[in-house]
Amino acid sequence: MEQKVDTRSRILDIAEAAVLEKGFEATSIEEIVAGADISRGGFFYHFKDKNALARAMLERYIEVENALYDDLFARARELNDDPLHCMLIGLKLLAEMLEEMPTGHPGCVIASTAYQDRLFDEGVRELNRQAILGWRKRFRGMFEEIAKVYEPREPVNMDALADMVSGVVEGGLVLQRALREHNNASEQIMLFRTFLKLLFSPTT
Amino acid sequence: MEQKVDTRSRILDIAEAAVLEKGFEATSIEEIVAGADISRGGFFYHFKDKNALARAMLERYIEVENALYDDLFARARELNDDPLHCMLIGLKLLAEMLEEMPTGHPGCVIASTAYQDRLFDEGVRELNRQAILGWRKRFRGMFEEIAKVYEPREPVNMDALADMVSGVVEGGLVLQRALREHNNASEQIMLFRTFLKLLFSPTT
DNA sequence: CTCCGACTGTACTGCGAGTCCAGTTGACGC
DNA sequence: GCGTCAACTGGACTCGCAGTACAGTCGGAG
Incomplete structure (x- = not known):
């Protein structure tokens, strides 16, 4: 459960930086998971969409x-x-x-x-x-x-x-x-x- | 050549209305061509992208x-x-x-x-x-x-x-x-x- | 040892952008 | 009447990305 919080907010960190720089639509999930060093499946585990x-x-x-x-x-x-x-x-x-x-x-x-x-x-x-x-x-x-x-x-x-x-x-x-x-x-x-x-x- | 101007600004009208309502990314070319009653090819004839x-x-x-x-x-x-x-x-x-x-x-x-x-x-x-x-x-x-x-x-x-x-x-x-x-x-x-x-x- | 939460990995569907191109249609110039 | 050109139509294709599905792994709590 330590991990859960950790990964989730790591995703949010990466996503926030990317979104503020480029806009939401221009930020791909691919890019977020690469930045957070997790798999696509991992992303969808934390966020439905x-x-x-x-x-x-x-x-x-x-x-x-x-x-x-x-x-x-x-x-x-x-x-x-x-x-x-x-x-x-x-x-x-x-x-x-x-x-x-x-x-x-x-x-x-x-x-x-x-x-x-x-x-x-x-x-x-x-x-x-x-x-x-x-x-x-x-x-x-x-x-x-x-x-x-x-x-x-x-x-x-x-x-x-x-x-x-x-x-x-x-x-x-x-x-x-x-x-x-x-x-x-x-x-x-x-x-x-x-x-x-x-x-x-x-x-x- | 009358047609050209006509169709082009018709596309712009439809697109502007859609974009102002929903945002640029949320507006698909499909939807624009349907509204302007032209084909996809026709759209790309007027606008490169x-x-x-x-x-x-x-x-x-x-x-x-x-x-x-x-x-x-x-x-x-x-x-x-x-x-x-x-x-x-x-x-x-x-x-x-x-x-x-x-x-x-x-x-x-x-x-x-x-x-x-x-x-x-x-x-x-x-x-x-x-x-x-x-x-x-x-x-x-x-x-x-x-x-x-x-x-x-x-x-x-x-x-x-x-x-x-x-x-x-x-x-x-x-x-x-x-x-x-x-x-x-x-x-x-x-x-x-x-x-x-x-x-x-x-x-x- | 077992269960569970937090993942990984892969394979698939579907949509929309953009490309390519062959063919049609109608106006105009000669 | 004939050729040409701009303004399209229509269809087939590629590509990237969102989202689905699910089977399997791994480590810690009980």
Whole structure:
């Protein structure tokens, strides 16, 4: 049973690296089993089909991403108790993290999944949906805390503002991928930060 | 020769609809030729392979999108000569247009292409890149006009601000696709508009 | 010693991309 | 009216990859 966990996550590691680099469809099972040094039969022992692999990858990815956000904003909170400054510091840390990744960010599986929809079953799509709704809830909560302290200068839809965090990151990653530049995502986050500063700045 | 143009664009129509709905890889040539009522041989007569099809689709799509932006901001200019207000009106029109699309927006081929990278050759990727750089140039020009009249309240990187238009649209479309909601993209654009209003509002 | 979970290995089906090519059809130029 | 050429049709084929089926192996827990 040691082996089971081991091999399974080894497959996920290899698959994730390949998928983030080339896309899901362009990654063959042949290639994964070669990388993980197992037989084709071994692969299908762990995953019913490619869909099951996609599902497991998404689950793991979302978990990691959530842990990352938890950690990021916890660190931000330690540095400053004010909800607005906590948000601003958290976003700064996020931008820095994205910038530090040498090969550029691995690219977000969410967008990739969204645009290859029909390749996946309903379970995978629903997982994707729930992940984004989770982030909406997370950031909405944070923005409500901020709004309690700082009256927004313009009326905003809180759900949309929360979605903008995800949207700006996703959009930035799309640009980055397409342009072959490497800091678009972090620049976009920094601009969003500027937006928040202006939106919640005291009305003199 | 009438036929040639006719059949070719009929293939592109069918393919575009299918690809926007299901993604490129999930769309088979079989299905395209059935829809266009031609033989497999006929398809390969017009397009060397799926890559050539992708390239032609992208070219057409980018042209349409550029014409759309031209038209949108020309209409906005007619309504108001001030560069900031022209931008704000143009974005409003864009948001409304996205909202009016009954099935939600067809989804942006750019993002889809970016995330399926290795499926395509260098030509397709470069086309994609140039399209985004074109939008950067377009919006950067507009923002520079605005900045001549209105001093930005916070320092911003003009290229990044220009990219934010594309990024917010792309990001919004990703959310929309993944969430199965229908107005995320337009909401994101409206939020970006709020950002611009705050950024370029007269410093009291 | 035996059972079981984690595999290996092989052989097979089926699908879709892409190739090759021989033949048809209709418009146009002469 | 005849040849030519572009725009196809239709069919046969190869290849790579997903997925199925299943028989056999191997090592550790009981």
